[in-house]
Amino acid sequence: MWGVIYVLPWLIGFVLFFFIPLLASLRYSMSTIQANAEGIAIQFNGVANYIQALTVNTSFNRALIEAITDVLINVPLIVIFSLFLAVILNQKFRGRAVARSIFFLPVILASGVIMTLESTSLIEAVNQSSTGGSALGTFELENLMVNAGVSDWIVTYLSSAVDRIYQIVSQSGVQILIFLAGIQTISPQLYEASKMEGATGYEAFWKITFPMVSPLIFVNAIYTIIDSFANNAMTELIRDTGFVKFDFGLSSAMAWVYFLAIAIILVIVNIIFSKRVFYQD
Amino acid sequence: MTTSRLLSLEHWKGWLWAMIRFVLITGLSFVILFPIFQKVSTSIKAKGDLYSAVVVWIPQNFSIDNFKEAIRVMDYWATLFNTFALSATTTLLTTASCALAGYGFARLKFRGSNWLFAGVILTILVPPTTILIPVYLNLKSFDLMGLMTLITGKPVNLLNTYWPFILTAITANSLKAGLYIFIFRQFFRGIPKEVEEAAYVDGAGIGRTFSRIMLPNAIPSMVTVMLFSFVWQWNDSFYTTTYLTSSKVMSTQLSSLPYNLAQQVTDGAASQADPFYLSMIQDTGILLAILPLIVIYLFVQRYFVESVERTGIVG
Numbered sequence: 001m002w003g004v005i006y007v008l009p010w011l012i013g014f015v016l017f018f019f020i021p022l023l024a025s026l027r028y029s030m031s032t033i034q035a036n037a038e039g040i041a042i043q044f045n046g047v048a049n050y051i052q053a054l055t056v057n058t059s060f061n062r063a064l065i066e067a068i069t070d071v072l073i074n075v076p077l078i079v080i081f082s083l084f085l086a087v088i089l090n091q092k093f094r095g096r097a098v099a100r101s102i103f104f105l106p107v108i109l110a111s112g113v114i115m116t117l118e119s120t121s122l123i124e125a126v127n128q129s130s131t132g133g134s135a136l137g138t139f140e141l142e143n144l145m146v147n148a149g150v151s152d153w154i155v156t157y158l159s160s161a162v163d164r165i166y167q168i169v170s171q172s173g174v175q176i177l178i179f180l181a182g183i184q185t186i187s188p189q190l191y192e193a194s195k196m197e198g199a200t201g202y203e204a205f206w207k208i209t210f211p212m213v214s215p216l217i218f219v220n221a222i223y224t225i226i227d228s229f230a231n232n233a234m235t236e237l238i239r240d241t242g243f244v245k246f247d248f249g250l251s252s253a254m255a256w257v258y259f260l261a262i263a264i265i266l267v268i269v270n271i272i273f274s275k276r277v278f279y280q281d
Numbered sequence: 282m283t284t285s286r287l288l289s290l291e292h293w294k295g296w297l298w299a300m301i302r303f304v305l306i307t308g309l310s311f312v313i314l315f316p317i318f319q320k321v322s323t324s325i326k327a328k329g330d331l332y333s334a335v336v337v338w339i340p341q342n343f344s345i346d347n348f349k350e351a352i353r354v355m356d357y358w359a360t361l362f363n364t365f366a367l368s369a370t371t372t373l374l375t376t377a378s379c380a381l382a383g384y385g386f387a388r389l390k391f392r393g394s395n396w397l398f399a400g401v402i403l404t405i406l407v408p409p410t411t412i413l414i415p416v417y418l419n420l421k422s423f424d425l426m427g428l429m430t431l432i433t434g435k436p437v438n439l440l441n442t443y444w445p446f447i448l449t450a451i452t453a454n455s456l457k458a459g460l461y462i463f464i465f466r467q468f469f470r471g472i473p474k475e476v477e478e479a480a481y482v483d484g485a486g487i488g489r490t491f492s493r494i495m496l497p498n499a500i501p502s503m504v505t506v507m508l509f510s511f512v513w514q515w516n517d518s519f520y521t522t523t524y525l526t527s528s529k530v531m532s533t534q535l536s537s538l539p540y541n542l543a544q545q546v547t548d549g550a551a552s553q554a555d556p557f558y559l560s561m562i563q564d565t566g567i568l569l570a571i572l573p574l575i576v577i578y579l580f581v582q583r584y585f586v587e588s589v590e591r592t593g594i595v596g
Contacts, residue, residue: 002487003394006385009378010462011397013452018404021415028414085309088302101582102310108512108574109317169312201298226405231519235410242414243523255411262408 029252049253059237060254067234068261074168075224077161079217082172086179087209100180107173171228175220182216183209218273222266229262317568317575324348324565328558347565354541355534355566361573364531367443368514374450375458375510376503382453383465384491388477398466405459409519417523420445445524446514456517461506468502469495508585512574531570538566 027042029049034041053060089100145155161168186209194204229235238258242251318338327342351357386398422436423444439445449455453462472495480490496503518532525533534541542559578585 001391003385003389003391006381006389006491007394007397009451010382010385010401010453010458013378013449013454014397014400014404016419017416017449017452017454018407018412019400021412021419022407024415024418025412088306091302093299093302097583099306099310101578102313104582104585105313105575105578107509108578109516109571165309166312166316169309226408229408235408235519238410239413239523243417248414248418252411252414255408255413259408259411263406266406 025252025255028248029256031249033248045249049249050257052250053254053257057250057254060257063234063237064258064261067229067232067258068265070232071225071228071265073157073160074164074171074228075221077164077168078172078175078224079220081168082175082220083179083213083217085172086176086183087205089176089180090183103169103176104173106170107177109170171224174227175224178216178220178223179213182213186212214277218269218277221269221273225262225265225269229258234258320564320568323561324351324568326561328561347562348569351562351565351569354545354562355538355569356529357569360529360531360534363529364515365573367446367530368511370443371446371450371455371514372507372511374447375453375455375461376507378451378453379458379461379506380465380496380499380503382462384469384495386462387466387469389487401459401462404454405457405463409456413523420524440524441527443525446520455510456513456520457509461510464502464506465499468499472498504581504584508581511577515574535566535570538563542566 030044030046032043032045032048034043085103089096089103145158146152190208190212191204194208199207235258238251238254241247241254322338322340324347325343325345326340327344327346330340330342382401386394386401417440420439423439424436439448446455449458476494476498477490480494485493515531518536521530521532522536539559542562
């Protein structure tokens with residue numbers, strides 16, 4: 001009874017601003033919508049919008065595939081990177097407080113507008129080319145690794161990671177926080193005991209830290225996926241179709257295909273993790 | 282004693298690791314801070330320094346003209362006030378409504394509450410783009426189940442007002458609200474049941490227990506949610522550029538900054554504008570937009586980091 005009262009504000013909002021719009025969006029995606037003076041006229045037309053999005057529209061497939069590959073490349077990098085940094089930031093060293101506040105700064109600064117404006121900034125571009133850019137730095141490394149017999153695919157992946165370092169750092173603030181909080185809940189006795197037994201720091205990480213934070217790897221993977229899907233070229237395209245071209249039907253259909261793609265990825269991630277995650281209780 | 286220390290492998294390993302750690306952290310901090318430094322350096326340069334080959338970081342002629350220009354084009358002070366008012370309002374309302382919902386889901390179980398919580402998770406998972414158009418149309422002719430027509434005779438247009446943000450904030454459905462409900466629920470679940478039971482035994486009702494016992498305990502998670510909510514609302518370009526097209530808030534001003542600059546700096550003749558000069562003012566504008574956040578962060582960062590660690594964000 002009391003529970004209902006506490007949840008009620010959310011429930012009203014959920015129905016008004018989420019559930020009804022969600023159903024409406026599904027309906028729009030299967031209709032032709034004509035806006036006129038009296039409001040909008042909705043006419044059912046089946047899957048025509050979906051067909052148009054997938055086969056006729058020139059930019060949809062490309063934007064969708066780009067969004068998905070971007071996520072598939074970034075998620076492992078961000079999760080591994082943020083776990084690594086959380087472990088480092090948890091160690092005791094001088095200037096730890098300063099280092100932490102710098103690494104969480106991207107949580108504050110990461111924003112769609114700022115990112116877009118920066119990518120178009122001329123001054124930034126000029127400065128980057130004058131300092132040699134990042135391509136030169138990784139080129140030597142790439143050669144070295146290819147000569148050492150590392151597979152081409154891995155080399156490309158790693159060097160693209162180096163080139164993306166700013167993007168990765170700026171997207172992993174929240175993830176670092178989550179891992180850091182998780183590591184600090186691990187009881188120190190575990191580490192003491194393992195040290196008595198003669199375990200190295202390396203072993204302690206793989207035998208204690210890693211299993212204990214593995215549920216958070218899952219949480220962070222999901223968070224990263226959702227976060228990187230929230231604002232990209234795809235959402236831009238969906239919005240332009242809706243609010244610039246006023247093709248609400250097509251735009252809704254695109255949004256639903258996009259949502260289904262995300263849902264499939266989330267289900268796959270869930271299946272991968274549900275078998276390997278270690279839960280304490 | 283000293284020789285044995287010098288020979289000990291452990292000692293050298295520890296030292297080597299400290300070195301690697303130092304290089305890594307310094308390097309990555311540099312990567313994060315570099316764009317900010319660059320903007321600061323750009324913003325205090327005089328126009329002439331742009332082409333001076335001598336000037337890389339420290340300008341030859343300091344000047345605050347860029348700031349003056351950016352402040353004028355962005356209508357900075359009004360924008361700052363609007364953005365602050367909007368972010369502060371939604372932050373307070375969102376925190377309150379999400380705390381209620383989080384507590385309800387964590388402790389006051391009722392029939393179907395698990396299903397409703399699945400709904401919360403769904404709001405996190407569905408991208409906002411999917412429901413943008415219906416919500417937009419709904420707000421354009423807002424008619425609360427015919428209630429508005431009953432009072433005013435016709436639906437109200439809520440676009441370009443703050444109402445969309447206030448309404449979604451009161452009802453815990455604003456930007457990323459699902460995440461905040463989740464954070465609160467995790468936190469309240471972590472508080473021992475005995476605390477509540479003691480309050481009930483002492484004769485406090487559910488409302489009193491919540492406001493007197495649970496909320497004061499929840500301050501760490503409240504700080505987290507408030508900071509996230511404030512910052513994300515401040516930076517949000519997704520909703521603001523859709524609902525608030527003609528209002529002056531930071532993110533709409535930022536996204537229309539390149540256009541406004543080209544218009545105003547050159548009196549409409551965009552082709553004559555020096556792109557480097559425009560870019561310089563644009564960088565100053567970005568700096569001005571994030572400056573208040575950085576200042577706030579400097580004050581709360583210590584408390585913020587500590588509070589997240591105690592939030593129970595961790596499952």
